[in-house]
Amino acid sequence: MFHSRWPLAVTLGAAAFAICSAHAADRQPWKAIAVDCFATFGAPDKADEAKLLTCADGFAAEAVLEALTAADKANAEKGLRWLYDKGSDKSAKVARLGLQRLGINLPFRAARPVDKGAMAQPERQKYDPPEAKDADKKAAEKFYKDGVALLKKKKWKDGVAVLLKGLEKDGRSEKILYNLGCGECNFEGDKKACxxxxxxxxxxxTDYAAELLIKARTDGDYETVREDSEFKRLTGYMRVQVINTVGDVGDPGVDNILKLFDKLGHKKPDKRDDESSPQPSPTIQFKAYTKAQVAVIAELLNDQNTKLEPIDNAASKYDMVIRWGTQIDDKGKPINLGPDTADEAMAKARQKQNKALQQPEQAIGKVNKVLDTPNRVISEAGKMKDRVLGVGDKAKGAVDKVKDIGSIGD
Structure with missing residues (x-):
């Protein structure tokens, strides 16, 4: 049985909005574009730079090197070198990362004057409908209740059809959007609507929206898509492993990491010991779609020498692996105890995660900045920390709303 929780109260809403008019242009998985990209790499002078950049980004983040033929590698090198030499500054950075995957380490290319005619990737237009009138909010609430009643009976398509009518009335209703996703992820085939x-x-x-995305990680109605990379990217859901590289002295840090993940609403990480290569600082190994969460976790480990290391999707069953390490003082005590687990610090950590879910582009940008440094260590890119205000009544209220949600079948 699918278990879902439904908000009791409607938040601020918006006027009628045609949902089909707005859409997201997100990067396609590498495996879906690989064949076309290797052909594009093979003739870079005939390709559009935007397409080359898309291919370079996918290759750098997700290509499985062991599966490549000699011809694939040759084409990739040709295309990436062309992009590094002739592309924009942004393209050169991405190409450099791709070439590093092939064992080719080139220096950072000096910035060049901006060519007004050069390729520029347009930013995705965010969903931001206007606020609804009171009468429309009231109508949306009726559609919401009727749609949820159908979803509880697992009449997914019927329930979604009713909820879409509610969204036309109140485009900013977080709970309608959330429950649309619940229904749509249970459709057969393509999950694009979800x-x-x-x-x-x-x-x-909004904080309420962020809390609902966190709730989706454990909501049974999303079970069918939980292992999809798009679900993980959007909600922050991850399979995590924590490896203690320094033995007993590292136990306090590992325990605090587990407490942090619990506070952030994540599934409890797996943990194991491996003292074969003790580390003085942590390393975070991660898959491309977890970058926004990496920005949060990397900061909260409290070590500016934390290293970030991208891994292939096929390299591990885990989405993130934290290899925990710390320096040890003269008395054999750990210098770094990992995340601060005091109540106030944990509340701020939750708020940092909410911000990453609300503004993932900023969080991803921080990680990319670190990846552009020679050793991919946080300190080389400047501190990742942001000033985060204490959690106010608004954020606490968002958490409480989610706690008050009911369940399908109750």
């Missing part, structure tokens, strides 16, 4: 509505929920940028 991703669209979860993306809209993120775009709204």
């Amino acid at each position: 991703w669209t509505h979860l993306q809209y929920l993120s775009d709204l940028g």
Whole structure:
């Protein structure tokens, strides 16, 4: 049985909005574009730079090197070198990362004057409908209740059809967007509609929306898509492993990491010991779609020498692996105890995660900045920390709303 929780109260809403008019242009998985990209790499002078950049980004983040033929590698090198030499500054950075995957380490290319005619990737237009009138909010609430009643009976398509009518009345209703995703992820075939509505929920940028995205990680109605990379990207759901590289002295840090993940609403990480290569600082190994969460976790480990290391999707069953390490003082005590687990610090950590869910582009940008440094260590890119205000009544209220949600079948 699918278990879902439904908000009791409607938040601020918006006027009628045609949901089909807005859409997200997210990067396609590498495996879906690989064949076309290797052909593009093979003739870079005939390709559009935007397409080359898309291919370079996918290759750098997700290509499985062991599966490549000699011809694939040759084409990739040709295309990436062309992009590094002739592309924009942004393209050169991405190409450099791709070439590093092939064992080719080139220096950072000096910035060049901006060519007004050069390729520029347009930013995705965020979902931001206007606020609804009171009468429309009231009508949306009726559609919401009727739609949820159908979803509880697992009449997914009927329930979604009713909820869409509610969204036309109140485009900013977080709970309608959330439950649309619940229904749509249970459709057979393509899950694009589900991703669209979860993306809209993120775009709204409210604390309540962020808390609902966190709730989706454990909501039974999303079980069918939980291992999909798009679901993980949008909600922050991850399979995590924590490896203690320094033995007993590292136990306090590992325990605090586990407490942090619990506070952030994540599934409990697996843990194991491996003292074969003790580390003086942590390393975070991660898959491309977890970058926004990496920005949060990397900061909260409290070590500016934390190293970030991208891994292939096929390299591990885990989405993130934290290899925990710390320096040890003269008395054999750990210098770094990992995340601060005091109540106030944990509340701020939750708020940092909410911000990453609301503004993932900023969080991803921080990680990319670190990846652009020679050793991929946080200190080389400047501190990742942001000033985060204490959690106010608004954020606490968002958490309480989610706690008050009911369940399908109750």
